[in-house]
Amino acid sequence: MKQRLLELLGVEHPILEGGLAYIGDGRLAAAVSNAGGFGQVGSAGRSLEDFEKQIQIAIESTNKPFGVNLPIGEHSDPSERVELILKYKQHLRAVSISAGNPRPFIPVFQAAGLPVMVVISTAMHAQKAEQAGADILIAEGYEAGGHNGPSEVTTFALIPQVASCVSVPVIAAGGVADGRGLVAALALGAAGVQLGTRLVATVESPAHEDYKQKIVAARAEDTTMIERSVGRVTRVLKAPYVNGVLTFERTFPSSDELYPLVKGEKNRIGALEGDLEHGFAYSGQGCGLIHSIPTVADVISTMVEEARAALRHLPTL
């Protein structure tokens, strides 16, 4: 499965950059691909024009394969994003789809020669996505930064259950931030891993310096969930603004009433301005494993070295 994944994506290491709203720009995607992983330009938090510009930056900054992430539900009309992705199909290696029903989109991208990765958070949705034709499944556990599946299944429980019921490669996402996580994911039946929070705190990431430092200082218990009162679960750093959101949620607001507090602009303020008094920033529980702000190349080479060391250690147990 790992070999199949590496061939499908044309990469050296089974390490992917997740779609990262506001953060996953062309420079970061190229840095991940240049380091032997699979970078993805994120569509969330960008205008259509900026999404195109970031794809162009990635094209200019790497000759290694990279892809794009399309969170369907984040866009009122995803069709113009689909057209844009198809326009650049000869430069892209794969598309990942999240936050919505992937079924109508899978054949469109595959017809253009682009393998499709679908983000799922339960074994049932994994089977559905495979039946719909997904080439790769990204199984994301509840430890992950950002929007999580409402069933709140953890990575450790999710990966083996998904791997047992599908025959396409499975990528583990959520809580992986070092080489031990990579080896554990492979042991659980994954073919590779997808990183989110670890890549936010890197030199090449456009996240505000204060946001990066908050991740470095945070431990797993310094994240919390917002939006649960309206049936969504979103993992963010604990901070003054988030306290206000949680207080408001205790009044059981409707989704429409809560929206002004949790809309993308509030995430932009937290992530790009580093202002956690007036906005929020995503982080997974793996923040407790992050102690520095290295380059992306360092993150990936260290992760590979740590994984090799962990594999050498296992037979001695």
Ligand SMILES: Cc1cc2nc3c(=O)[nH]c(=O)nc-3n(C[C@H](O)[C@H](O)[C@H](O)COP(=O)(O)O)c2cc1C
């Ligand atoms: C800052 C940030 C933004 C994210 N934005 C998206 C997104 O736009 N689309 C998506 O599919 N997933 C998104 N995610 C989830 C990641 O792609 C990834 O699956 C997740 O972060 C993995 O868990 P980790 O944070 O523990 O590494 C985001 C995560 C973070 C931390």
